[in-house]
Amino acid sequence: MLKNHQTKQHQGESMIDVIRDIPNTDTFAKTDIINKGWSDDKKYCITTIDGEKRLLRVSDIAEYENKKHEFELMKRFALTGIKMSQPLDFGVCNKGKNVYQLLTWCEGEEAKERLPSLSEQAQYEFGRQAGQMLKTMQAVESHPPSADWATIYGGKVKKYIEDYHACGETLFGGELLLAFINQHISCLQQRPMSLLHADFQSDNMVISPQNELYVIDFQGSGLVDPYYALTGAMVTAEVSPPFAIGQLCSYFGGDVPADFWTLNAFYMAAESIHAFTVALTLGKEEVDYSNEMMQTMLAWFDHLNTLVPSWFSAKAYSGRFWG
Structure with missing residues (x-):
């Protein structure tokens, strides 16, 4: 596994x-x-x-x-x-x-370890499978847009920010993230909620010896904004951009809507603040990783001057892989 x-x-x-x-x-x-x-x-x-x-x-x-x-x-x-x-x-x-x-037991290799060794075509196809997995899970239970998600996740964001201010340490780009969160907090309003895996990324996937993709570790799963579940693609993109692109294009059936990118950046900012405070309790190695990951992500988004990450090129990848 x-x-x-x-x-x-x-x-x-x-x-x-x-x-x-x-x-x-x-x-x-x-x-x-x-x-x-x-x-x-x-x-x-x-x-x-x-x-x-x-x-x-x-x-x-x-x-x-x-x-x-x-x-x-x-x-x-x-x-x-x-x-x-x-x-x-x-x-x-x-x-x-x-x-x-x-x-x-899901026999195989952790996806984040296996994906970089595969062709871009194979990575993209596994990503498409992941996108369809999310769509299938989403059909189990879904709720229409309401104020509920803003209340639930907004409360978490408030706690994340309080913990960050109290920790006494600074995350690379932390002030930029806080400013973005404050500016875009309203994007949480009127969001749908679905029953989904809440940490859907390559750390929690296994590729079997038969080249089948399995999802594991359902801790924390529950009713969330589907766009929140999709932010796992940003973590996977660190090791496999083609997988992340395949996942997003498959989930949306082609073009990725603009409102996803805004919410995605918001969730990444909030979760990065939270991950940093958790890392502080785990040791220097995790803190260093948080700062390195933040530098990578801010480079993808040109320090939040753009909301579409630099590795995403739906037109280029769909032209090579769709069919």
Whole structure:
């Protein structure tokens, strides 16, 4: 599922206690830790006595309602037939101290690792698949434009800005981002909301040995502005512009509307401010990455003098790849 995850064999009573109450643990032949990602979840690659692999996610019991909601969303998405990590079982373990999710294992390479080695044509085609995945998920539950999203996300943006001012550190281009956010906050008004994967980018996708694209890690998924879900394409563009272009062109059926670019820039600005304050709690490496990513993105948008990123050329790419 994750190409470069670090694994080690579990030892000691603590691991045994954590999984003891999970049904059918007698079929677990091997349990390896997955040390990757920002999540607080404990993640394990389970190999059964039949040689099948499973993904086990274990969270604190305080996350029970959130994890139950997440699991139910995954079940709804799975019914659409999209290629994804399938939900198998959910419950409480470790004498009521933890909650677990058991999912199918998606064999393959993390998309962000695989994409750069592929032809531009192949990258673009995988992007088109991703765009259609979002369209399929969006059909599960959608709500018409209303003030709800402005209330929900506007509240988050306010907290992001407060946290940034309180952190005492400066993100590269931070003042420019804050000015853009304040100038364009009204763009959140009257937005539709759909049930979607909230972090839909190449870190959370796997390309299988059969060259099929799978989506994984549904944490934080829920009702969001569809344009918000599409901002993951900006993250993917760092490793594969053709994929990002394919995703956007496929989702919109061709031309990308102007209002998307405004909202996309707004979301990127707000989420970059938030990511920086989170990075400060994780260490220098993450802080450096946040600043480097910000320099890259500001170059794409000519320091927000244009809202269409420099790598996007729908006309050029559609001429080469559509058909």
